[in-house]
Amino acid sequence: MTEAAALDASGLVAITDKAKAEIRTIFEREEKDGDVGLRLGVIGGGCSGLSYEMEFSQRRPDDSVIDCGGFMVLLDPKSTIYLKGITLDFQDGLQGKGFVFGNPNATNTCGCGESFSV
DSSP states (O other): OOSOOOBOTTSSEEEOHHHHHHHHHHHHHHTOOTTEEEEEEEEEOSTTSEEEEEEEEEOOTTOEEEEOSSSEEEEOHHHHHHHTTEEEEEEEETTEEEEEEEOTTOSEEOTTSSEEEO
16 A cells, blocks of 8 residues: 555544545545445455455445545445455556555455455
């Protein structure tokens, strides 16, 4: 990660300023509002066992909610276990453009960085 990001108040995840700016841009372009947030999750699959998931989603009663000033990040209880302590960054360079998860809990990651194991 090239940009420092402080953990949010709940201590769950850190989101860099660059990632926040890109997420805000997407929310504005997609005209998302109300109880819709950016859901970060983990699903089974990928070459290392678990894969990251990002999607727009309605807030659910059991979600952990992170207020990022202009948008919410939503985490379900199951995914929270695997995502605690991650850093979400956005990179745009010669190697490509996209969101990047930095997971200090991962014991193994695949070459593409889209799946991991703990």
